[in-house]
Amino acid sequence: MTQVSEAPERVRPRGERSLRLARLVGAKIGGGLVSLFLVAVLGFLLFRVLPGDPARAMTRGAPVSAEQLAALRHRFGLDQPLWKQFLDFLVNLLHGDLGVSYTYSRPVAELIAERFWPTVLLTGTSTVIAVLLGLWMGTRAAWRHGGTFDRLSSSVALSLWSVPTFWLGLILLMALGVGVGPLPGLFPVSGMSAPDVPPGLLPRVLDTAHHLVLPCVTMVAVVYAQYLMVMRSSLLEEMGEDYLTTARAKGLREDLVRRRHAVPNALLPTVTLIFLHLGLVVAGAITVETVFSWPGLGLLTYEALRGPDLPLLQGTFIVLAGSVIVMNILADLLYHVLDPRVRGS
Amino acid sequence: MSPILRLRDTSVSYLRDGELVPAVRGVNLSLDAGETLGLAGESGCGKTTLAMSVLHLLPRSARLDGEVLLDGHDVRTLSWGELRAARWSSASVVFQGAMHALNPVRSIGAQIAEPMRLHEGKQSESRLRERIAELLEQVELPVRRVDAHPHELSGGQRQRVMIAMALACGPRLLIADEPTTALDVVVQSQILELLGRLVSERDIALMMISHDLSVLSSSCSELAVMYQGELVEQGPTDRVMADPGHEHSRALAAAFPTVGDSRFRFAPAGTRPSEEASSAEPGSALLAARGVSVNFGSGDGIHAVREVNLEVADNEILALVGQSGSGKTTLARTLLGLQRPSSGRVLFDGAELATSTRGLRRYRGQVQLVLQDPTGALNPRHTVYEAVAEGLRIHGATSDERDRVTEALEAAELRPAESFFARFPHELSGGQRQRVVIAGALVLRPSVLVADEPVASLDATVRGEILALLLRLRVERGLSTLVITHDLGLAWTIADRVAVMYQGHIVEEGEVEQVLLNPAHDYTRTLLAAVPSLREQPATER
Known part of the structure; x- marks a missing residue:
């Protein structure tokens, strides 16, 4: 009789697997570099077509002579042909030099580095809280879907999600920062630290945390709804799957069925969302940082736009776009680790 | 006890x-x-x-x-x-x-171990691994696949994992x-x-x-x-x-039906053997493959179809049988002009298939496809009328659209046709849905129907009705049909000729009686032996 084989064996030696992984990582990073280059080109060109003379912007309307303007243009290389400017920009970019800010008269890279950590502190804290809160509530809502918790949490989340960030920020600022009527303000309304902080690490940390509360609450309130809704619908989809019946038939307790089988599968779609968001929140913090005068990248971008401060705008543009690209690569790679089905294909 | x-x-x-x-x-x-x-x-x-x-x-x-x-x-x-x-x-x-039924993101070993951990309390990891290995051995799966994930296994292997898992705690039922x-x-x-x-x-x-x-x-x-x-x-x-x-x-x-039982020949469930069916003479070759090969990928890619010669004659039902992965669906796609052959030619009515978009469209009006799952093949938001009329509209609107749709629905035995016009797929039974799909194919008045597992997703008693319909279409209208199936009983009930496909080759082809009663090729014999037969005695009584 003919040997009838069921399916070709699909076992790969370990060496081949790690080679495939290395190739994948290489491809992702290569793709990311191409995107970054395009971002640099776009960033350069975009801000050249903005209306307004940068040299005039630097003088802030003070009366200057034509010679002084020409000298300014020469100092910042604005009298060079466009291609030459672009080439200089690229070479400098490779050296980590993003030019000198017109308004601050300081290197852009230095300014960005200074403002980077406050933004990471704000967006990082609020994203972690929003993710945990959203996923937990989404799981609960889906598991008892149609119940009181589900209906209540979904509608609250949707209302908050639909509220404009600046509006919510202003309301919180007035209610909890300035104080309403006889109620005193509970939290500081602007900045990251008070001028009169006693020395020592602990008081400073507490002071910063105190300042962090309002902007953080604003960001979490607006963002967590997304995680809730995605987790809820993703888990609802998984809940009809047969493997959960298998798990129940095995005698697993209901909470184990959920924790061990349903949630890990339902989490997969949220991974992409979380990382896409981590990239975007750096930019998304512009409104919140402006409302609360949080000294981060968002506020810096806002200030640069008012100039317009071309080198600073270019710098923040590249950093914001770059963070989206980096997070995307990380999401792809993490997905690869988490989902064996993606690994196989 | x-x-x-x-x-x-x-x-x-x-x-x-x-x-x-x-x-x-x-x-x-x-x-x-x-x-x-x-x-x-x-x-x-x-x-x-x-x-x-x-x-x-x-x-x-x-x-x-x-x-x-x-x-x-x-x-x-x-x-x-x-x-x-x-x-x-x-x-x-x-x-x-x-x-x-298996969790897609956990390894099969972990899933087999889960009930043992749960019901038998603490035990050493090495002991657990030993027992999983034992179980895998019993279901004839290589032990090294213990870390595999469900998607890396074939359907049969997954079912074996399921059985190993079911036996893990030594149940009595x-x-x-x-x-x-x-x-x-x-x-x-x-x-x-x-x-x-x-x-x-x-x-x-x-x-x-x-x-x-x-x-x-x-x-x-x-x-x-x-x-x-x-x-x-x-x-x-x-x-x-x-x-x-x-x-x-x-x-x-x-x-x-039992293959070889003459009571079932040309007699799908519940019908009488059709006299006309058994005596009808097939005509000349209508649709033919000549030395057709299809390769996917370059170089050492997959050779899905190798050097196949096949003919569907006028007024005949040809069954193309083989197990999944044998290349039968790829061959059908090639015959339909949906897949270009790597080498060889497809002839329709003696002429080679056109390669131009317009020529192919005219050809597809002549050769129509019926898929396995009618629920997936019908747009849930289209009414029956729209579903059937769609083919007409694609091939140029005709003024007698309503008459043509009525005619097609009646040919598919949905009578009175008008009462089905405004219904949606979810309001129909599985058998009725498949009839709508067939009506959608018939509305273009094709000369060949290609049916890919037309009854596999239908209930047992409905199968017979759909097969009887295909048989009647051939007897009454001379419609040729190429039925792709893994079900030899189906071939026995309605087909005139049968072609057996194995690893991309047609290994045997001929009259149904000859191939299924006196198989010449080893693979055909394997297939026939695998068909669960009603005459076989249960294993426990042997």
């Missing part, structure tokens, strides 16, 4: 829109160690609900009445803790469609719910053999659920037939098969 499973007047109803809808009504059953019981019935007859009630795995909306005694304990009165302890250790389940439904005949017979062997070796009771009476009769000593929630017949397999007492048992038995 009390039986392992005893059902006394068991009823299950579901609460829907404030009303209790009965799904299982007053079933009495009893099952002892070493016994094998086959539970047969169509989808919706309550057989799965009955099986789920044994472990009390019913949804919240279900109400269970009567007694369900598992090992002497009524599952209805057990506490949740006792019930969880009984699950999998007293009785375990091999679910249908193992792809979805095994419930197998459609364990072989999505599988090929060859793989199906391997799985059935494995199940039969393990059950008799371990002296446990088996309750197998299927819509396919031939599967049950070849592996169970007792048969029970369910119809609309009730057990309409129960008895030893031989008796039930030889002399079915209930009309529904007869209908089920007839739906899976």
Whole structure:
């Protein structure tokens, strides 16, 4: 009789697997570099077509002579042909030099580095809280879907999600920062630290945390709804799957069925969302940082736009776009680790 | 000693829109160690609900009445803790469609280990690994696949994992719910053999659920037939098969014809052998493949179809049989002009297929496709009229659209056609949906129909009706049909000729009687031997 084989064996030696992984990582990073280059080109060109003379912007309307303007243009290389400017920009970019800010008269890279950590502190804290809160509530809502918790949490989340960030920020600022009527303000309304902080690490940390509360609450309130809704619908989809019946038939307790089988599968779609968001929140913090005068990248971008401060705008543009690209690569790679089905294909 | 499973007047109803809808009504059953019981019935007859009630795995909306005694304990009165302890250790389940019954992101080893960890308390990892290896060996899976994930395994291998998992805690009762439904005949017979062997070796009771009476009769000593929630017949397999007492048992038995039995030749379930069908003379070759090969990928890619010569003549039904992966669907796509052959030619009416978009479109009006799953093939938002008229509109609107749609629906035996115009797919039964798909093909007045597993997703009794329709279309209208199937019984019922495909080659081709009764090629013999036969004796009685 003919040997009838069921399916070709699909076992790969370990060496081949790690080679495939290395190739994948290489491809992702290569793709990311191409995107970054395009971002640099776009960033350069975009801000050249903005209306307004940068040299005039630097003088802030003070009366200057034509010679002084020409000298300014020469100092910042604005009298060079466009291609030459672009080439200089690229070479400098490779050296980590993003030019000198017109308004601050300081290197852009230095300014960005200074403002980077406050933004990471704000967006990082609020994203972690929003993710945990959203996923937990989404799981609960889906598991008892149609119940009181589900209906209540979904509608609250949707209302908050639909509220404009600046509006919510202003309301919180007035209610909890300035104080309403006889109620005193509970939290500081602007900045990251008070001028009169006693020395020592602990008081400073507490002071910063105190300042962090309002902007953080604003960001979490607006963002967590997304995680809730995605987790809820993703888990609802998984809940009809047969493997959960298998798990129940095995005698697993209901909470184990959920924790061990349903949630890990339902989490997969949220991974992409979380990382896409981590990239975007750096930019998304512009409104919140402006409302609360949080000294981060968002506020810096806002200030640069008012100039317009071309080198600073270019710098923040590249950093914001770059963070989206980096997070995307990380999401792809993490997905690869988490989902064996993606690994196989 | 009390039986392992005893059902006394068991009823299950579901609460829907404030009303209790009965799904299982007053079933009495009893099952002892070493016994094998086959539970047969169509989808919706309550057989799965009955099986789920044994472990009390019913949804919240279900109400269970009567007694369900598992090992002497009524599952209805057990506490949740006792019930969880009984699950999998007293009785375990091999679910249908193992792809979805296994967690896609956990390794099969972890999934097999899970119930052992749960029910047997702490044990060393090395001991656990040993036992998993033992189980994998018993289901004839290589032990090194222990870290594989479900998607890396074939359907048959996944079903083996499911069986290994079900045996992990040494249950006394095994419930197998459609364990072989999505599988090929060859793989199906391997799985059935494995199940039969393990059950008799371990002296446990088996309750197998299927819509396919031939599967049950070849592996169970007792048969029970369910119809609309009730057990309409129960008895030893031989008796039930030889002399079915209930009309529904007869209908089920007839739906899976025995290859070689002349009573089924040209007589799909419930119809009389067609005189015209057996005497009709096929005409000249209408659709032909000449030396067609299809390769995917470059160089050492996959050779899906190799040097195939095949002809579908005017006024004939040709069955193309083979197991999944044999290349039969790729060949069909090539014949339809959906896939360009790597080499060779496809001829229609003596002329080579056009390569231009317009030429291909004209050709596709002549050769129409009917797919396996009518639910997926119909747009849920289109009415029956729109679904059927769509083909006409694509091929240039005609002024008599309404008449053509009516004619096509009537040809597909949806009468009166007008009453179906405004209905949506979800308002139709599975058989009616497949008729709409066939009407959508007929509306262009094609000369060849290519039907890919046209009845595989349909209920047993509906299969016969659809096959009878295909046969009638050929007898009354001379419509040629190429039926792609893995079901040799289907070929025996309606086809004039049969071509057997294996690893991209047509290994045997000829008149149905000649190929299926006197197979010349080894592979055809393998396929025939794998078909569960009603005459075969159950494994436990051998």
